[in-house]
Amino acid sequence: MKAQLINEMKVRLPAISENESVARSLVSAFSASLNPTVEELADLRCAVSEAVTNCIVHAYVHKKESDARFFHLTVRLYDEGTVCVEIADRGCGIEDVEKARQPFFTTGKPEERCGMGFLVMESFTDSCRVRSKVGAGTTVILKKKFSRD
Amino acid sequence: MEIVTFAPYDQNKKALCAVLHGEIDHHTARPMRDAIDRHVLYEKPAILEISFEDVPLMDSSGIGLILGRTETMRLLGGGVVLSHLSGELSRVIRLSGIEKIKNITLLP
Numbered sequence: 001m002k003a004q005l006i007n008e009m010k011v012r013l014p015a016i017s018e019n020e021s022v023a024r025s026l027v028s029a030f031s032a033s034l035n036p037t038v039e040e041l042a043d044l045r046c047a048v049s050e051a052v053t054n055c056i057v058h059a060y061v062h063k064k065e066s067d068a069r070f071f072h073l074t075v076r077l078y079d080e081g082t083v084c085v086e087i088a089d090r091g092c093g094i095e096d097v098e099k100a101r102q103p104f105f106t107t108g109k110p111e112e113r114c115g116m117g118f119l120v121m122e123s124f125t126d127s128c129r130v131r132s133k134v135g136a137g138t139t140v141i142l143k144k145k146f147s148r149d
Numbered sequence: 150m151e152i153v154t155f156a157p158y159d160q161n162k163k164a165l166c167a168v169l170h171g172e173i174d175h176h177t178a179r180p181m182r183d184a185i186d187r188h189v190l191y192e193k194p195a196i197l198e199i200s201f202e203d204v205p206l207m208d209s210s211g212i213g214l215i216l217g218r219t220e221t222m223r224l225l226g227g228g229v230v231l232s233h234l235s236g237e238l239s240r241v242i243r244l245s246g247i248e249k250i251k252n253i254t255l256l257p
Contacts, residue, residue, distance in 0.1 A: 017176035024172075024206070042206060042237045049208040053175040112182070112213035116245055120209050123244055 003078035007033065015056045015069040015089065023052045023073055023087075030075045031083045036146040043124035044083065044144050050117040051087040051140040057113065059091025059138060085142045093134040101130065152177060153184040163195035163227075170203045173211040182214055186221065195227040202233035211238070212245045219253055228252035 009030050013019045024045040031044065055071040063069060074086040094100045101122075106115030121128040125142045132138040156166040167185050171177060189197060197218060201207070219229045229252060234242060242248060248255050 017174075020174045020176050021172060024174075039237065045206060046208050046237075046241065049174050049206075053208065053210065057175060112178070112210075112217045114209055114213045114216060114245070116209035116212055119244060120241065124240075 003080045003082060005076055006079050007077040009073075009075045011073045012070050013073065015060055015071050015091075017053075017056050019071075020049055020052050020056065024049050026073065027075055027083075027085055031077065031146075034077055034081050034083060034146050035148055036083075040144065040146050044085070044142070047121045047124045047128070047142050047144075048085055048087070050120045051085075051142065054117055054138070054140070055087060055089040055091065057111070058107065059089040062092055081146045081148045083144050083146070085144075086139060087142075088137060088139040090137040093136055094130070094132040094138055095134055097130050097132050151184075152180050155188055158192050158194070163192075164198060165189065165192050165194035165196070166198040166200060168200040168203060171205075173204055173207040173214065175208075175210045178210040178214045182217060185218055189218070189221055189225070193225055194222075195225075196230055197222050197227065198230040198232055200232045201235070201238055204235075204238065207238050207241055209241065209245070211241065212247060215247060215253070219247075219250060223252055228254060230254045230256055232256040 011026060013022060027048045028041055028045055031041065052071065060069040072088045076084040099105060101118040103119040104115040106113045121142060125144045127143040129141040150170055152170055154168045158165055165188060169181055222229050231253065247253055
């Protein structure tokens with residue numbers, strides 16, 4: 001049987017670093033109805049933090065100050081206890097997604113970025129998909145199933 | 150509340166202890182880094198202890214923060230001690246493999 005969507009949230013936020021914690025809190029509050037464990041929720045929060053940080057650090061790096069810089073956060077809850085989080089930007093896109101996903105690959109060296117974002121997203125969720133088009137933007141889709149008794 | 154507080158400097162052990170407060174992400178890592186670096190460059194300790202007792206969440210920005218301070222301490226001829234790591238934080242640490250770096254010590 002196909003999983004039934006039970007709740008959905010869409011938020012558009014400016015791509016500024018203050019919104020890293022805002023995004024984590026929103027995902028956390030919205031997912032609470034699925035009764036995740038403390039550890040499961042912490043994992044998801046951490047993965048979301050990485051995806052949002054990418055929007056802020058990398059997506060709009062070539063844009064002018066006056067250009068719109070937003071990211072879209074969509075959270076969907078399914079009746080089987082699965083949460084799906086989409087983080088989408090309209091930024092520069094990723095030329096080589098495979099390379100960007102390599103652990104410890106980074107283009108953000110001066111700011112003490114260590115290239116672990118996708119590694120954390122992959123390790124702390126059940127699935128992490130990336131859709132990206134150069135010049136159009138990047139969407140990261142994270143899925144996590146909460147173990148309910 | 151300050152984002153980093155410091156225990157009184159231990160002259161005998163030349164140990165500086167920085168206690169971090171709040172979640173560590175890309176937004177908070179920078180002011181934390183600046184506060185720690187100011188104290189490290191002033192005291193020039195042999196040991197920099199970073200305490201995570203008041204850190205409920207850390208993403209990979211925390212790893213960058215630790216690596217950067219470790220490099221500073223290496224240049225000073227010293228090392229970094231990470232203390233009070235929760236289970237969650239330890240998982241991010243293990244994923245990074247930084248515990249294998251020889252001037253990093255992990256305390257429970």
